[in-house]
Amino acid sequence: MYLKPPSGFRDFEPKDMILRKRVISALENIFLRYGYDPIETPVLEHWEVFEGKYGKEAETKLMYKFKDPWSDKWFALRFDLTVPMARFFSLKHPSLPFKRYHIGRVWRHERPQKGRYREFWQADADIVGSPYPEADAELLELSIDAMLKLGFKNFVIKLNDRRILRGIFEEKLALKNDIEIYRVIDKLDKIGYDGVRVELNKLGLNKRAVDKILEIISREYNVTDNINELIDEFSGNTNVEKGVSHILDIVNVLGFKRKYVTFSLNLVRGLDYYTGPVWEIVIKDIGIGSVAGGGRYDDLIEKYAGTSYPATGTSFGVERLIDAGKLTGIFKTDKITFTEIYVLSMSTKTFKISWEIARELRAKGFFVRVDLMRRSERKQREYASKKEIPILLIIGEKELSTNSVTIYVRKTGERLTIARDELIEFLRKLNKDLYYDK
Amino acid sequence: MYLKPPSGFRDFEPKDMILRKRVISALENIFLRYGYDPIETPVLEHWEVFEGKYGKEAETKLMYKFKDPWSDKWFALRFDLTVPMARFFSLKHPSLPFKRYHIGRVWRHERPQKGRYREFWQADADIVGSPYPEADAELLELSIDAMLKLGFKNFVIKLNDRRILRGIFEEKLALKNDIEIYRVIDKLDKIGYDGVRVELNKLGLNKRAVDKILEIISREYNVTDNINELIDEFSGNTNVEKGVSHILDIVNVLGFKRKYVTFSLNLVRGLDYYTGPVWEIVIKDIGIGSVAGGGRYDDLIEKYAGTSYPATGTSFGVERLIDAGKLTGIFKTDKITFTEIYVLSMSTKTFKISWEIARELRAKGFFVRVDLMRRSERKQREYASKKEIPILLIIGEKELSTNSVTIYVRKTGERLTIARDELIEFLRKLNKDLYYDK
Numbered sequence: 001m002y003l004k005p006p007s008g009f010r011d012f013e014p015k016d017m018i019l020r021k022r023v024i025s026a027l028e029n030i031f032l033r034y035g036y037d038p039i040e041t042p043v044l045e046h047w048e049v050f051e052g053k054y055g056k057e058a059e060t061k062l063m064y065k066f067k068d069p070w071s072d073k074w075f076a077l078r079f080d081l082t083v084p085m086a087r088f089f090s091l092k093h094p095s096l097p098f099k100r101y102h103i104g105r106v107w108r109h110e111r112p113q114k115g116r117y118r119e120f121w122q123a124d125a126d127i128v129g130s131p132y133p134e135a136d137a138e139l140l141e142l143s144i145d146a147m148l149k150l151g152f153k154n155f156v157i158k159l160n161d162r163r164i165l166r167g168i169f170e171e172k173l174a175l176k177n178d179i180e181i182y183r184v185i186d187k188l189d190k191i192g193y194d195g196v197r198v199e200l201n202k203l204g205l206n207k208r209a210v211d212k213i214l215e216i217i218s219r220e221y222n223v224t225d226n227i228n229e230l231i232d233e234f235s236g237n238t239n240v241e242k243g244v245s246h247i248l249d250i251v252n253v254l255g256f257k258r259k260y261v262t263f264s265l266n267l268v269r270g271l272d273y274y275t276g277p278v279w280e281i282v283i284k285d286i287g288i289g290s291v292a293g294g295g296r297y298d299d300l301i302e303k304y305a306g307t308s309y310p311a312t313g314t315s316f317g318v319e320r321l322i323d324a325g326k327l328t329g330i331f332k333t334d335k336i337t338f339t340e341i342y343v344l345s346m347s348t349k350t351f352k353i354s355w356e357i358a359r360e361l362r363a364k365g366f367f368v369r370v371d372l373m374r375r376s377e378r379k380q381r382e383y384a385s386k387k388e389i390p391i392l393l394i395i396g397e398k399e400l401s402t403n404s405v406t407i408y409v410r411k412t413g414e415r416l417t418i419a420r421d422e423l424i425e426f427l428r429k430l431n432k433d434l435y436y437d438k
Numbered sequence: 439m440y441l442k443p444p445s446g447f448r449d450f451e452p453k454d455m456i457l458r459k460r461v462i463s464a465l466e467n468i469f470l471r472y473g474y475d476p477i478e479t480p481v482l483e484h485w486e487v488f489e490g491k492y493g494k495e496a497e498t499k500l501m502y503k504f505k506d507p508w509s510d511k512w513f514a515l516r517f518d519l520t521v522p523m524a525r526f527f528s529l530k531h532p533s534l535p536f537k538r539y540h541i542g543r544v545w546r547h548e549r550p551q552k553g554r555y556r557e558f559w560q561a562d563a564d565i566v567g568s569p570y571p572e573a574d575a576e577l578l579e580l581s582i583d584a585m586l587k588l589g590f591k592n593f594v595i596k597l598n599d600r601r602i603l604r605g606i607f608e609e610k611l612a613l614k615n616d617i618e619i620y621r622v623i624d625k626l627d628k629i630g631y632d633g634v635r636v637e638l639n640k641l642g643l644n645k646r647a648v649d650k651i652l653e654i655i656s657r658e659y660n661v662t663d664n665i666n667e668l669i670d671e672f673s674g675n676t677n678v679e680k681g682v683s684h685i686l687d688i689v690n691v692l693g694f695k696r697k698y699v700t701f702s703l704n705l706v707r708g709l710d711y712y713t714g715p716v717w718e719i720v721i722k723d724i725g726i727g728s729v730a731g732g733g734r735y736d737d738l739i740e741k742y743a744g745t746s747y748p749a750t751g752t753s754f755g756v757e758r759l760i761d762a763g764k765l766t767g768i769f770k771t772d773k774i775t776f777t778e779i780y781v782l783s784m785s786t787k788t789f790k791i792s793w794e795i796a797r798e799l800r801a802k803g804f805f806v807r808v809d810l811m812r813r814s815e816r817k818q819r820e821y822a823s824k825k826e827i828p829i830l831l832i833i834g835e836k837e838l839s840t841n842s843v844t845i846y847v848r849k850t851g852e853r854l855t856i857a858r859d860e861l862i863e864f865l866r867k868l869n870k871d872l873y874y875d876k
Binding site: 370 | 440441442443444447448449450451452454455456458459467470471472473475476477478479480481482483484486487502503504505506507508511513515525526528529530532533534535537538543547557565567568570572573576579583691742774775776777793797800801803804805806807808809810811812821824825
């Protein structure tokens with residue numbers, strides 16, 4: 001009967017949505033604080049927009065490509081928000097720097113598994129126009145603020161620069177085409193060092209080269225201290241020097257926030273379009289992949305715009321953040337409704353009164369439900385209780401005759417009767433106590 | 439080069455998004471006030487979920503149907519938010535009444551024209567579980583509140599009940615299959631009475647029947663007074679009686695808000711699944727189609743759930759609302775950035791200071807930009823001006839030596855220097871004056 005969504009796609013119930021909205025609005029608020037403005041693009045693009053941007057595996061195995069039912073054109077659902085932004089930028093040519101955020105879904109035909117879906121949400125911030133480390137630093141500082149605002153403490157930003165690896169490969173292995181190797185290294189978390197060795201062998205590299213690559217990516221450097229060792233070892237290699245100096249400049253701008261950043265030679269990112277610094281945010285000790293990642297892609301926009309524009313960006317995986325937050329206990333789906341007040345209707349006689357009170361409360365901004373099922377008082381109470389609506393208003397014969405309202409507060413079990421004209425003020429105070437996030 | 443989105447699809451720049459966010463958040467706030475909770479569903483569904491729900495034309499000409507690239511299954515992009523909700527409900531069986539809102543995109547392969555897009559946003563509120571007019575009335579009251587909150591004044595809700603037309607057709611024309619006729623009447627706004635006559639002829643109806651249908655749909659009744667004439671004319675017809683009585687009950691619950699409602703025998707709605715009351719919101723005197731519409735669909739959920747659940751819902755067209763608001767002058771895209779403050783960097787020496795001030799302001803919740811382009815002071819000023827950022831902060835040598843900040847307010851042209859430690863408090867006050875909607 002196809003009641004379930006297609007594999008890897010999901011429905012979200014109110015309790016999921018309430019948490020998701022909290023997470024998304026925290027991210028959005030941080031983007032705004034850093035001066036990013038929102039854009040939106042279609043969920044689908046002409047296939048040609050995506051072609052040649054992400055790498056062969058993505059294009060052939062992961063993208064939802066389909067034929068427009070009314071023409072010979074091919075469309076695909078967007079694979080990320082970066083490429084649509086590059087197209088958007090090249091069409092509109094906004095003034096520089098162009099700083100935009102975009103929170104929306106993307107589609108990848110991955111094998112569905114814990115924390116990995118085929119339809120998922122990304123929250124991206126990007127800067128077009130600046131080639132400078134300040135731009136990358138801003139994105140890292142923004143990322144740190146976002147993680148802290150969401151409540152994460154035990155996280156680290158792994159930072160690398162693709163030019164460093166490229167330089168090392170040039171010096172040590174005389175390798176020119178490094179993209180294929182990056183794609184293998186990117187799987188390190190999933191397949192481990194042994195798996196990387198197998199895959200590198202498959203690329204046709206000799207044993208010496210494979211050994212060297214494994215040695216290099218297992219190195220750990222402390223970004224604040226001994227990254228200069230790299231310069232010493234590879235002095236004279238322009239790529240290594242550029243990469244290291246870019247990273248040192250980023251870290252310098254970060255100031256005291258550098259404590260969240262680690263330099264990781266094995267961090268490469270899987271997509272083709274990165275050209276310089278790349279980073280990922282990892283939550284320690286929970287064995288979940290990265291929750292965010294990004295980097296510089298100075299050559300991507302040229303493919304659309306004809307001329308070159310430096311660009312850098314970062315992307316949060318909304319599902320990853322939520323799964324990580326649940327695992328670490330900072331996120332809970334314990335709120336199942338936004339509704340604050342249920343106004344009981346005791347009889348057909350008081351239905352009109354309940355409706356009027358609901359109307360008055362709604363006009364003041366409260367979130368209110370009334371009976372729509374012509375149910376008994378008991379059934380209404382059961383429903384309000386099942387839905388965990390925090391406040392119940394009762395207007396029976398007694399309240400009617402004394403022009404008062406009885407209030408029941410679920411959390412405390414408190415029950416009290418107050419004058420009708422004090423209701424709004426009373427509920428405002430009550431609400432302030434009950435809600436932290438309104 | 440495929441820089442433009444596919445025909446009927448659009449990009450939204452920050453200035454569009456800022457308006458869209460205002461409209462969407464107003465709608466969302468009203469949904470919440472009435473006790474609706476959010477859900478989300480995938481953008482695509484198995485084709486079988488949609489099959490037989492909207493009518494032949496929709497299924498064959500309007501839906502984005504495509505084959506899953508990795509299986510023999512057919513998918514389609516969602517055509518509305520009602521059918522996905524019905525599937526969701528049948529899968530999850532939440533307690534009744536189930537009141538959900540859903541704001542998201544849908545896709546229809548219409549001919550692109552002013553106000554009509556192939557990818558557009560709907561904002562829906564639905565109630566499952568109640569067969570009573572109170573439920574429909576709640577949705578109409580919610581709709582009125584939403585229109586008023588958005589700033590519309592000159593609107594009307596056209597209300598009808600499909601059972602009334604069905605009853606009239608039974609009595610006058612001995613017609614049983616009324617769906618085809620509804621679909622023709624639904625085009626009245628687009629093709630006029632003459633066009634409706636042509637299309638009805640095509641259905642094979644005789645001249646007498648066509649004349650009668652045209653006479654009936656051109657009748658105007660005042661919902662508060664003379665709707666009972668209909669009952670007199672068709673007394674004894676169960677369908678007419680049920681329809682009229684349902685409408686009178688709705689209007690009774692609406693109380694003084696009934697003034698926004700008109701009874702319109704020619705309002706039918708185009709989709710197959712409606713079974714009782716139907717409505718549309720029309721803005722007067724701007725010649726744009728309806729901005730919202732809905733109705734009761736008591737038989738739809740049974741197709742998924744096996745058992746019958748009464749249901750009713752309403753749907754706002756976000757693009758229609760925005761286009762109507764622009765036409766009537768209540769909406770403008772005059773705000774081009776959310777950014778509130780630009781902190782000028784006067785030299786490499788003061789860059790660090792600017793960054794620190796930006797950091798401090800961001801931590802306090804302000805929306806702040808700093809230079810990322812190593813630009814001259816003049817170039818930075820030009821950029822801030824082009825982006826219409828309302829406040830400029832200047833920290834030059836003078837300010838550095840006196841531990842002060844110079845503030846330039848774009849709107850008033852005012853320029854003043856204040857002590858560094860009074861900055862936050864001062865900007866808070868200033869912001870309150872500059873922004874109404876923050």
